[in-house]
C-alpha cells in the first residue's frame with residue numbers, strides 16, 4: 001500500500017486547527033516580545049554598542065532573536081502536540097490507524113514547524129519596523145529557517161514522547177534550550193568573548209545555528225557557513241535516528 | 256471460510272512483569288457478533304489493544320482477513336474500527352471535526368454525506384457543531400462510536416460499550432450493531448452485562464486470568480452448560496421435603512407450594528423419571544410442571560469461580 005497521505009494531512013490540519021483557535025495569542029505574543037527585545041537590547045544596549053562586525057547592533061540581533069523564538073516555539077509546539085494526546089488517551093486512535101511512523105511525524109512535526117516558520121516571519125516583519133533590514137542571502141536564510149524549524153520541532157516531538165509529566169515538557173526548553181540560545185551568541189558575537197569562553201561556546205550547537213543564520217542576513221559569521229550547515233544537518237540526523245528507534249521499539253507509545 | 260480474525264499463541268507480559276494474556280488462541284468468524292466475557296482484569300482490553308495495534312504482543316500472531324497485524328498493519332488496521340472502553344475524546348474540537356478527522360486518519364477521502372449518515376444514525380447530527388467538552392457522557396460515547404465507524408470498518412470492536420450508558424442509548428446501540436451485522440460487519444464486544452451477550456451474540460468467549468476458558472455458540476453453550484430447574488407445582492403445600500426424596504436435593508418454594516429440582520442437562524440421566532416415580536410413591540400429587548433454563552450469567556459465574 002502506498003503512503004497514507006490522508007492520514008498525515010488529517011493530523012497536520014488537526015494540529016493547525018489547534019493553532020488557529022489560539023491565533024491571536026500566537027501572533028500577538030511574539031510581536032510584543034520582539035518589541036520588548038528591541039527596546040531593551042536595541043535601544044538600551046545598542047546606544048552603547050553601536051556596531052558589531054560592521055553591522056548596527058539593532059540589525060545584528062535580529063537573526064538571534066528569530067532563532068530564539070524559533071527554537072523555543074518549535075520545541076514547545078511539537079512537544080505539546082504529541083504529549084497532549086498521550087496525556088488524555090486520545091493517542092489510541094493514532095496508534096490504531098493504518099499510518100506509518102513517518103506519516104505521524106510528518107503530521108505533527110510538519111504542523112509545529114509550519115507554525116514556527118510563520119512566527120519567524122512575523123518577527124522578521126516586526127523587526128523591520130525597528131531597524132533597516134537587509135538579507136544578503138535570502139535562499140540560505142530560508143534554508144536555515146526551515147531546517148531549524150523542522151529539526152527543533154522534531155526534537156520537541158521526541159521530548160513530547162519522552163515526557164511523562166507536564167514538568168518534563170518544560171524542563172528541557174527552560175533549562176537547556178533558553179540558556180544555550182542566550183549563551184550561543186544571539187545577542188553578541190562570540191568573538192567578543194575571552195578566548196577561553198569562546199572555545200567553550202563552540203560546544204554549544206546553537207552557536208552554529210545563529211552564526212549561519214546571521215551570515216545569511218549580514219554576510220558575517222562567527223564560524224564558517226559550511227560548518228553551520230553541517231552542524232544543523234547533523235542535529236536533524238540525530239533526531240531522525242532517535243525518532244526511528246522510538247517507533248521501532250514503541251518506546252513510551254505502546255505498552 | 257477464512258476467519259475475520261485469527262489469534263494464535265498470543266501472550267502478553269507487561270513491562271511490570273505481569274502476564275496479562277497467556278497463549279490465547281481465538282478465531283472470529285466473518286459477519287458474526289462475538290461477545291468476550293470476563294471479570295475485571297481478565298485481559299479483554301489487552302487482547303483488543305494488541306489486535307488493534309495499540310499494544311505489542313510478547314508472543315504469538317494476529318491475522319486479520321489473513322493479513323498479519325504487524326507486518327501488514329495498514330491492511331489490518333484499515334479494516335478495524337475501535338470503540339475504546341475509556342471515554343477518551345478531544346475536548347475543544349466539534350463533533351463534526353473529530354469524526355471527519357478519524358476518517359482522514361484511516362486513509363479515507365472526505366465524504367460529508369457518509370459522516371452525516373453516521374451522525375444521524377447515532378442521533379448526533381444536531382450536535383455536530385457542539386464542542387465535545389459540552390456533551391454528556393452518553394453523548395461522548397456516541398461520538399466515540401461515530402469516530403470508530405467513520406472509515407467504514409469491516410470489523411468493529413466495542414470495548415464495554417454499555418458502561419455508563421442509559422437504557423435508551425443501549426437500545427439504539429444494539430439496533431445499530433444489528434444493522435451493521437446485517438451489512439456484513441464483524442462485531443466483537445466485551446461486556447459485563449451478560450444479558451447483553453445473551454441477547455446480542457452469536458458466539459461467546461469466556462476469558463479469565465488471561466486465558467480463554469471456552470468459546471461456544473451461544474445457543475449451544477446455554478444448552479450444553481445450562482443447568483435447568485424443574486419446578487413442580489403441588490396440589491397442596493407441604494412443610495418439609497419427605498425423607499424418601501432426600502437424595503434429590505429438592506428445595507421448597509412459594510411457601511411450600513412448589514418443589515424445585517435442579518438438574519444438569521449434560522448428565523447421562525437427569526433423574527426426572529425416577530423423581531416423578533418417587534413422588535407418586537410418596538403420594539405427593541402435583542398440578543403442573545415447568546422447567547427454567549439458567550442464564551448465561553449463571554453459567555459464567557459457575558465457570559469463572561470454578562477456575563479461580
Ligand SMILES: Nc1ncnc2c1ncn2[C@@H]1O[C@H](COP(=O)(O)OP(=O)(O)OP(=O)(O)O)[C@@H](O)[C@H]1O
Pocket residue numbers: 255269270271273275293294295296297298299300301302340
Ligand atoms: N499498562 C499496563 N501495565 C501493567 N499491567 C497492566 C497494564 N494494562 C493492564 N494491565 C493489567 O493487565 C490485566 C488485564 O487488564 P485488562 O485491562 O486487559 O483487563 P479487562 O479484562 O479489560 O478488565 P476490565 O473488565 O476491568 O476492563 C489487569 O490485571 C491489569 O491490571
Ligand SMILES: [Mg+2]
Pocket residue numbers: 299300301340414
Ligand atoms: Mg477492559
